């Protein structure tokens with residue numbers, strides 16, 4: 001299917017590293033606009049902190065949460081007409097958003113929800129906004145094996161497809177058959193797992209302006225639901241007992257570099273418990289940064305840079321953030 005509009009601009013990932021040349025001035029603080037031919041509202045100046053697991057960050061200049069492909073397409077058309085960049089927001093569980101907020105249109109995908117378990121093929125097709133833990137439980141309760149590892153990852157299906165989320169030896173790429181994406185030129189394309197270029201916590205979708213709208217996973221029906229729910233439950237309990245789930249974070253901040261675990265390296269350079277403002281390296285798991293209640297995005301960003309500098313100085317290794325950093329931050 002091809003629509004008749006030109007691509008909207010999309011905020012460049014990692015544009016956080018640009019100097020702070022200006023402060024965003026978001027006009028029309030209380031405006032809301034109904035998208036043509038839909039019931040979907042675009043609202044201005046919407047706080048984003050409560051939409052991220054770090055609970056930090058400023059407002060979106062404009063925010064929309066489409067609940068259908070038509071509303072998503074209308075959102076794209078609207079952004080294009082206003083020449084606005086677009087940023088996608090799933091469950092916000094792997095995002096650090098600048099205190100200054102995000103210019104342009106933030107598209108929240110959490111309302112893109114539906115799921116269809118095909119008993120003939122053992123495939124499940126789910127909307128991008130479907131919570132990954134919910135999908136894991138649903139599959140286990142049906143006796144469909146494959147997603148037990150996913151239960152403790154607090155993101156959406158779309159976010160998991162983009163990030164190649166994984167845990168307990170499993171990852172999204174292992175079970176994904178294909179993902180449907182809406183491209184900026186209005187084309188809907190189905191990409192196979194091979195085409196998505198998966199590697200450790202990455203895919204070709206990172207750095208592209210394509211929206212994941214739904215994904216299809218191949219599972220194995222016919223297993224014992226009691227056994228699968230017990231395995232799923234064990235995974236969740238293990239994570240709750242080894243990771244600091246009780247405070248706001250983004251999970252692991254850094255990718256593991258080569259043979260080393262990022263958390264181990266951070267511990268070795270003596271940064272466990274190290275704090276900048278309200279952001280602290282977790283005692284329980286050093287690859288987690290916790291918002292102790294009063295953290296700003298700047299605190300967290302500075303702590304990330306400090307960790308990188310110390311690990312680089314003592315180990316000659318560059319830790320790369322797994323967390324996606326969005327908006328403007330002061331370079332350190």
Ligand SMILES: Cc1cc2nc3c(=O)[nH]c(=O)nc-3n(C[C@H](O)[C@H](O)[C@H](O)COP(=O)(O)OP(=O)(O)OC[C@H]3O[C@@H](n4cnc5c(N)ncnc54)[C@H](O)[C@@H]3O)c2cc1C
Nearest residue numbers: 088090091092093094155156158159160165166212250251
């Ligand atoms: C307590 C905790 C534990 C965690 N444990 C794990 C773990 O074990 N393993 C793991 O891999 N991760 C883990 N994470 C990180 C996070 O949950 C995953 O990366 C998750 O896949 C992110 O999904 P999300 O919906 O929150 O995406 P977001 O954080 O909202 O977005 C992540 C990236 O994907 C893009 N994006 C999101 N949805 C779409 C879409 N529909 N179309 C296009 N782009 C999109 C965003 O623009 C952004 O670039 C953890 C996080 C927390 C807070």
